[in-house]
Amino acid sequence: MTDNTRPGPGAALADDASAEPMLQVEDVHHSYGTGAGAVHALRGASFAVRRGELVALEGRSGSGKTTLLHMIGGLDSPRTGRIVMDGTDLSALSESELLDLRRDRIGFVFQSFGLIPILTAAENVGVPLRLRRAEPREREERVALLLALVGLAGHGAQRPAELSGGQQQRVAIARALANRPALLLADEPTGQLDAATGLAVMELLRAVVRSEGVTALVATHDPQLIDLADRVVELRDGVVVEK
Ligand code: ADP
Ligand code: MG
Numbered sequence: 001m002t003d004n005t006r007p008g009p010g011a012a013l014a015d016d017a018s019a020e021p022m023l024q025v026e027d028v029h030h031s032y033g034t035g036a037g038a039v040h041a042l043r044g045a046s047f048a049v050r051r052g053e054l055v056a057l058e059g060r061s062g063s064g065k066t067t068l069l070h071m072i073g074g075l076d077s078p079r080t081g082r083i084v085m086d087g088t089d090l091s092a093l094s095e096s097e098l099l100d101l102r103r104d105r106i107g108f109v110f111q112s113f114g115l116i117p118i119l120t121a122a123e124n125v126g127v128p129l130r131l132r133r134a135e136p137r138e139r140e141e142r143v144a145l146l147l148a149l150v151g152l153a154g155h156g157a158q159r160p161a162e163l164s165g166g167q168q169q170r171v172a173i174a175r176a177l178a179n180r181p182a183l184l185l186a187d188e189p190t191g192q193l194d195a196a197t198g199l200a201v202m203e204l205l206r207a208v209v210r211s212e213g214v215t216a217l218v219a220t221h222d223p224q225l226i227d228l229a230d231r232v233v234e235l236r237d238g239v240v241v242e243k
Contacts, residue, residue: 020087021048022183022215023072025240028081030067041067042078043238049217054209056226057219059235065219068235069185072217073106074098086182103131107176107214109186109205113168115160121171122147122156128178146174149211150204166197173204177212184209184216190225199224 030042041064049055059065070076072083074090083090086105093101108114115124122143129139147156150170160168169189176184186205190198202218202225209216218225226232234241 021084022051022053022086023049023217024082024084025068025072026082026084028068028071028078028083030064030071030076030078030238041238042071042081044081045235045238045240046081047233047240049215051215052209052213053230054206054216054218054228056229056232057217057235058221058226058232059219060221063235064238065235066187069187069217069219072183073108073185074102103128104179105182107179107181107184109169109172109176109184109189111188111191113160113165113172113192115168115171115175117160120157120159121152121163121167124160124171125174125178128175132179142178143174146177147171149177149208150174164197165193166201169193169201170204173201173208177208177214180212181214184214186216186218188220188222189218190220190222195224198222202228 025045025047028042028045029040032039032041045064045068057065057068067076071078072085074093077091085101088101090098090101116127119127125143125146126139129142134142143156144153147153150173152167152170152174155163155167160171163171173189184205189205190201193201202222205216205218206228208214218229220226
């Protein structure tokens with residue numbers, strides 16, 4: 001069930017397919033509510049992310065970062081505009097195709113970690129593999145590899161409450177990578193961590209983007225995190241200001 005057609009990190013960049021951006025956001029508008037009370041969260045946001053890039057989506061609170069990540073992740077649809085992921089226009093997909101895309105091609109990391117409290121770290125990482133009905137043996141091997149990748153090899157049996165915030169976010173990153181997503185979306189992943197722990201988590205993200213060949217878009221207003229990005233895209237009042 002693994003996708004062997006996806007170009008790996010070593011794929012020739014001159015190749016037509018891999019030269020195409022992983023993500024294109026084109027003139028996306030979105031508002032909440034209608035009439036005089038409507039909040040215009042996105043007002044024509046446009047940018048692209050190349051394969052293998054780590055892009056920081058910077059912007060003050062309320063600038064539209066979370067709204068944009070929800071649109072890109074297929075959790076909500078823009079009022080107007082286009083989002084094209086890996087050549088697929090998301091608006092052309094049915095609800096079940098969007099579900100498959102979210103499960104197989106996109107990994108999410110949230111500010112609040114989003115782990116399931118009654119499951120162990122290993123079980124949390126294994127959830128996306130269960131959803132994909134991976135064989136138990138494949139699942140166990142992948143979970144062990146991912147826990148090692150995020151520096152938690154000895155912590156698989158612990159529940160989230162028995163882990164520090166930084167460790168919980170590492171588990172969440174491992175979970176997000178479980179199905180070898182093409183695109184990793186992270187919404188203020190260091191927002192609940194102290195500066196040193198946040199930097200370590202961001203360095204981990206930086207490392208996995210390279211080692212796993214994943215493309216990442218990370219919403220943040222953390223300057224340490226912005227420094228580690230390949231490129232910064234700034235959102236201001238729902239519009240992108242490229243830096
Ligand atoms: P950010 O993540 O950059 O803080 P958001 O995307 O959460 O920005 O919010 C952008 C704007 O949309 C803000 O003005 C916010 O209050 C508004 N907003 C976000 N979600 C909702 C919602 N579910 N209903 C109404 N307004 C919302
Ligand atoms: Mg937000």
